[in-house]
Structures are given as structure tokens and as C-alpha cells.
Amino acid sequence: QVQLGESGGGLVQAGGSLRLSCAASGRTFNSFAMGWFRQAPGKERELVAAITRGGGGTYYEDSVKGRFTISRDNAKNTVYLQMNSLKPEDTAVYYCVADPLIGGNLRAPYRYWGQGTQVTVSS
DSSP: OOOEEEEOOEEEETTOOEEEEEEEOSSOGGGSEEEEEEEOTTSOOEEEEEEOTTSSOEEEOGGGTTTEEEEEETTTTEEEEEEOSOOGGGOEEEEEEEESSOOSOTTSOOSEEOOOEEEEEEO
16 A cells, blocks of 8 residues: 655746656555656546556656656655646646556556645746
């Protein structure tokens, strides 16, 4: 089992940047695929980015490609989401997710979820 805690959300103007962090409990962090979902008001949750256990594989939703970067530091049990060139449509609650059974298919369902952090982008 793993517990996830997000930080780094906030209010930013369009064109700005934020970096989200997700700290995971436990000593087996490097056995979990990690990702970030988001949910905007009135919309379904969507997978924004994900990364394999070792960090060699990544997935990005089309609307964030070239703007967002996911990375992980297995020594610090932390995954990051660097968000640049933010747009008002990026406004959402962002959730960190983890799953020990996901390999190369990073779009598979994730078992563990954090509480979420709000990101608001003003125009």
C-alpha cells in the first residue's frame, strides 16, 4: 500500500508555470508506475501524464504535450509535474496516482489516489 500527498498547486496567470510534487510513503516507490490525473468542474477525470517505474517511459495527454513534463526521483519517493505555458483550460484539481501492477500500459486504471491539489489559471 502507498499513501500519496500532492503539493504545489495554486493560482497562476495564463502563460505561467507551476510544478506539482507528489510524495509517496513506503519503501517500494520504485515499484509503482506513477501519474497525474485532473478533473475540471463538470468534466470527467482525465489522465494528464504518467511515468513508468524506472522513468524510462512516459505518457502525455495530447493537449499538454510540449508544455508539461513528468519526472520522478526514486531516491526521494517523489514524482513531479512541471507545467509550463499554462492555459485557463488547465484549471482543475490535479490528482497523483500510483499502481504497482502497471507496466508499459500507462493508461491502465490506477489503484492509489492522492487527495488532489487545485490549479487555477487566470486569463
